[in-house]
Amino acid sequence: MEPNELKKDILEQGAIVQRDRETFAIAPHLPGGITDTAALRKLADVGDKYGCKLVKVTSAQRIALVGLREEDLENVWADLGIEKGAAIGFCVRSVKICPGIDFCKRAKQDSVGVGLAIDRKYHGMQLPNKFKIGVSGCPNCCAESAVKDIGIVGTSNGFKVMVGGNAGGQPRIADTISEGKTGEEVLEIVDSIITLYQKAARKGQRLSKFIDKVGIDSLTRFIDIPAGEKGKAMEEISQMNS
Numbered sequence: 333m334e335p336n337e338l339k340k341d342i343l344e345q346g347a348i349v350q351r352d353r354e355t356f357a358i359a360p361h362l363p364g365g366i367t368d369t370a371a372l373r374k375l376a377d378v379g380d381k382y383g384c385k386l387v388k389v390t391s392a393q394r395i396a397l398v399g400l401r402e403e404d405l406e407n408v409w410a411d412l413g414i415e416k417g418a419a420i421g422f423c424v425r426s427v428k429i430c431p432g433i434d435f436c437k438r439a440k441q442d443s444v445g446v447g448l449a450i451d452r453k454y455h456g457m458q459l460p461n462k463f464k465i466g467v468s469g470c471p472n473c474c475a476e477s478a479v480k481d482i483g484i485v486g487t488s489n490g491f492k493v494m495v496g497g498n499a500g501g502q503p504r505i506a507d508t509i510s511e512g513k514t515g516e517e518v519l520e521i522v523d524s525i526i527t528l529y530q531k532a533a534r535k536g537q538r539l540s541k542f543i544d545k546v547g548i549d550s551l552t553r554f555i556d557i558p559a560g561e562k563g564k565a566m567e568e569i570s571q572m573n574s
């Protein structure tokens with residue numbers, strides 16, 4: 333790198349360049365924001381060792397170490413021994429999960445069980461654009477399910493699944509595509525949506541824009557087609573998006 337060249341994010345190190353264009357923040361993966369005191373001690377010790385300037389609890393339920401030097405990043409990750417959080421790039425970000433039925437008295441469904449199963453399978457998966465998922469145990473929606481690409485909400489008669497939400501520059505409330513589902517059925521629906529988006533959306537096209545183009549009814553019909561028979565519908569939806 334030339335001496336005065338401004339630094340950029342380093343994808344392979346999960347490192348986000350800071351406003352000074354010199355130091356970096358990293359965000360280890362803490363699925364659902366659930367961790368323990370040993371991990372917190374390790375974060376603190378590694379932060380101290382490498383002169384971390386600030387610790388930030390992020391909106392994605394991670395704990396970021398801010399103000400690290402580029403030359404230390406590899407050693408920081410090695411010392412932490414925690415998977416990198418998918419905080420940047422076109423991929424599935426950490427799944428946001430509310431405390432759910434084991435802890436919250438208002439919960440109707442097991443948001444943690446479903447959310448962690450989704451996180452295990454999809455966290456970091458490359459997709460046409462960034463992809464956010466929120467799983468809430470009841471309609472209070474503490475995981476902001478209505479403004480996620482896929483939002484899941486527990487209700488008295490099962491889970492509700494919403495798609496196409498966005499809280500960014502062009503806010504959009506997600507459309508409800510399914511209600512009264514079990515956790516297993518939710519996982520199948522999530523798989524259908526992500527597979528379709530991966531194969532039929534254009535690079536850079538957020539799921540909300542994809543839905544605006546092909547229509548929510550296309551998605552609703554697609555998830556009802558049995559697995560193994562979705563190929564033709566996928567091709568037709570791809571053509572609608574071209």
Ligand code: SF4
Binds near residue numbers: 430440468469
């Ligand atoms: S969404 Fe409902 S179940 Fe989850 S933390 Fe909020 S109030 Fe509790």
